[in-house]
Amino acid sequence: MCPPTYFEVRDRKxxxxxxxxxxxxxxxxWDALRTTLQEAGLKVEIIEPxxxxxxxxxxxxxxxxxxxxxxxxxxxxxxMRHPSRQREVPHYVDWFIRRGYHVLALNLQGECLExxxxxxxHPDRSCIWAGYGFRSTLRAIEKFxxxxxxxxxxVVPLQLIDEHFYHLDTxxxxxxxxxxxxxxxxxxxxxxSILRQKWRRxxxxxxxxxxxxxxxxxVANGRYITGHLTDRLLTILRNEAMExxxxxxxxxxxxxxxxxxxxxxxx
Numbered sequence: 065m066c067p068p069t070y071f072e073v074r075d076r077k078x079x080x081x082x083x084x085x086x087x088x089x090x091x092x093x094w095d096a097l098r099t100t101l102q103e104a105g106l107k108v109e110i111i112e113p114x115x116x117x118x119x120x121x122x123x124x125x126x127x128x129x130x131x132x133x134x135x136x137x138x139x140x141x142x143x144m145r146h147p148s149r150q151r152e153v154p155h156y157v158d159w160f161i162r163r164g165y166h167v168l169a170l171n172l173q174g175e176c177l178e179x180x181x182x183x184x185x186h187p188d189r190s191c192i193w194a195g196y197g198f199r200s201t202l203r204a205i206e207k208f209x210x211x212x213x214x215x216x217x218x219v220v221p222l223q224l225i226d227e228h229f230y231h232l233d234t235x236x237x238x239x240x241x242x243x244x245x246x247x248x249x250x251x252x253x254x255x256x257s258i259l260r261q262k263w264r265r266x267x268x269x270x271x272x273x274x275x276x277x278x279x280x281x282x283v284a285n286g287r288y289i290t291g292h293l294t295d296r297l298l299t300i301l302r303n304e305a306m307e308x309x310x311x312x313x314x315x316x317x318x319x320x321x322x323x324x325x326x327x328x329x330x331x
Contacts, residue, residue: 065327066102068094068121069113070116073319077146078230079116080320081247090315092225094121097289097311097323102264102285109330111159117152121316122325124180124233125149126156128208129165129328132215138166142179145199168211174262175204180328181231183208187264188241192217195232218263223284228275237279239288239304243267245281245297267300275312277322291322 068090073083098108113120125193126140126149139160144150157167170177177183182191182200193214202221208220222232226249229235235250236259243265248256260266269278273294281290290297291313301308311326313322 065094065098065108066120067113068316070115070118071121071316071319072118073117073294074148075146077149078318078320079228080125082318085315085318091313092319093315095225097326098311100309101113101282101327103283103306104289106284107324111156114152114155115153117148119149120152120155122164122181122319122321123328124325125178125231126146126153126159127180128183129160129330130185130215130217131331133213137164138168140168140170140177140179140211143172143176143204143283145168146179169225170204170207170211172204173192173208175201176205177201177204177208180259181233181325184232184236184238186241187218187238187280188329190241192218192219193232193236193238194221195224195236196221199228199229220258222258223252224250225252226250230320231295231325232318233275233280234320235279237281239267239283239306239323243298243304245269245279247271247279250274265304267304269296273297276296277317280322280324282323289323292318 073081126142126307130138141157168207178199182195196202196205205221212219229250235247237245242264245267247269276292281288289309293308295308
């Protein structure tokens with residue numbers, strides 16, 4: 065995680081973005097999220113924030129993290145669509161290098177790939193779900209797919225069609241190898257068909273729920289950490305034997321992100 069020391073909204077990168085940010089409130093909300101993750105049994109490591117990198121707090125996007133039996137821990141650095149976010153990537157890459165991660169660089173030739181915003185591991189590591197259409201591009205996903213196939217991992221492209229769900233992590237949340245939370249309206253008909261074939265239980269949200277970033281929660285040891293809790297989500301979590309943990313992320317929602325956007329899983 066990265067503290068929100070310099071977090072603010074400077075420009076419009078997605079339909080949600082609006083200023084001003086209450087930075088003190090944002091810090092309290094970030095502290096609460098960090099504490100909740102720790103209370104859910106996770107260890108939290110910190111990367112230091114950098115002045116003038118206002119979106120660095122959204123730690124899901126700068127690299128894609130994985131592990132391979134032969135090469136060990138690895139990352140794929142992102143190629144962010146917006147120049148202000150491109151400057152975050154070297155700081156994250158350096159953080160991972162200093163902790164022994166192998167860097168697998170791609171020559172994307174101007175194409176975009178935005179880390180765990182658009183690249184989500186299936187819980188059993190049988191594949192990687194890859195969203196494209198607004199931030200990551202199909203050409204970048206295809207290049208990434210080639211590299212991952214060399215390591216024995218398959219990549220499944222999913223086209224996003226609603227700009228309010230510009231990253232895959234805003235509209236798809238795997239719970240387990242059998243169950244996931246989804247907003248169907250974010251996907252092309254082909255992508256939706258692929259998703260419905262993969263999961264035994266695909267729980268669907270309506271648009272009003274999805275716009276509250278309910279799919280942008282964090283699964284942690286039988287808990288679901290979310291910024292909002294509706295009756296439908298409560299029923300879904302009960303059926304999946306998961307405990308809801310509510311953490312206010314309203315200041316970060318002003319920038320188009322919530323809990324999942326603010327963390328990167330290192331395992």
